[in-house]
Amino acid sequence: MRSFRLLAAGAVLLIILVGFVALAVHSGTEGRALAIIPTPAPWAVEWDVDVPEQPIAGDTVHVGAEAILTQPGVVQSGPLHDPVYNLAITSSGPALELMSAAGVLPEDVSDGAEWELRALRRGEATVEISLTYKQSWCYPCDTRFITETTARQVTVLPLPGDVDCNVAANSIDAALILQLAAALVGGLPCQDVADVSQDGSVNALDATLILQYAAGLLDSL
Ligand SMILES: [Ca+2]
Numbered sequence: 001m002r003s004f005r006l007l008a009a010g011a012v013l014l015i016i017l018v019g020f021v022a023l024a025v026h027s028g029t030e031g032r033a034l035a036i037i038p039t040p041a042p043w044a045v046e047w048d049v050d051v052p053e054q055p056i057a058g059d060t061v062h063v064g065a066e067a068i069l070t071q072p073g074v075v076q077s078g079p080l081h082d083p084v085y086n087l088a089i090t091s092s093g094p095a096l097e098l099m100s101a102a103g104v105l106p107e108d109v110s111d112g113a114e115w116e117l118r119a120l121r122r123g124e125a126t127v128e129i130s131l132t133y134k135q136s137w138c139y140p141c142d143t144r145f146i147t148e149t150t151a152r153q154v155t156v157l158p159l160p161g162d163v164d165c166n167v168a169a170n171s172i173d174a175a176l177i178l179q180l181a182a183a184l185v186g187g188l189p190c191q192d193v194a195d196v197s198q199d200g201s202v203n204a205l206d207a208t209l210i211l212q213y214a215a216g217l218l219d220s221l
């Protein structure tokens with residue numbers, strides 16, 4: 001009986017020992033697995049951006065953008081693993097004003113996004129478009145948001161004939177040009193756009209063309 005008890009105790013100890021060894025091996029394997037899985041690199045972004053480079057003051061400026069994400073062997077133009085994939089736009093500089101809501105679009109923007117801006121006045125502006133997407137991975141499981149940006153320079157040109165710089169060419173500009181031609185005034189705020197006929201002089205012909213444009217007889221100056 002005594003030898004049986006010793007044998008049983010030995011068997012129990014052996015089972016416990018095997019359990020510890022198995023646990024240690026498992027923990028070690030798991031530990032190595034945790035250590036060898038690196039944080040994935042961000043995806044590469046290929047931009048397709050359509051921005052008018054030289055709009056005229058007063059114009060509505062349409063901006064379109066599409067971003068294609070690529071990983072080796074994979075091309076993803078829609079939502080990633082998680083449906084977070086936003087395109088946003090910002091505009092800096094006083095020449096351009098954003099008209100449509102900036103930023104977040106529906107989950108699937110694989111067809112790209114479009115915005116409207118207004119060219120307020122002559123000058124320089126920068127349009128910046130950003131893409132934000134969510135990246136998830138295991139082990140250890142984690143998530144991060146990555147934002148990529150691209151920028152385009154825009155030069156807003158002055159409106160021809162708009163000699164008082166109010167982003168309209170009308171009878172007031174025509175009158176100012178006639179006053180300048182008659183030497184009643186020494187200069188005009190935006191005199192560099194007075195010569196709409198492009199003949200090298202500012203005179204009644206320019207005033208006439210501006211009046212025709214204001215009356216809708218000409219599409220542009
Ligand atoms: Ca004007």
Ligand SMILES: [Ca+2]
Nearest residue numbers: 195197199201
């Ligand atoms: Ca002229």
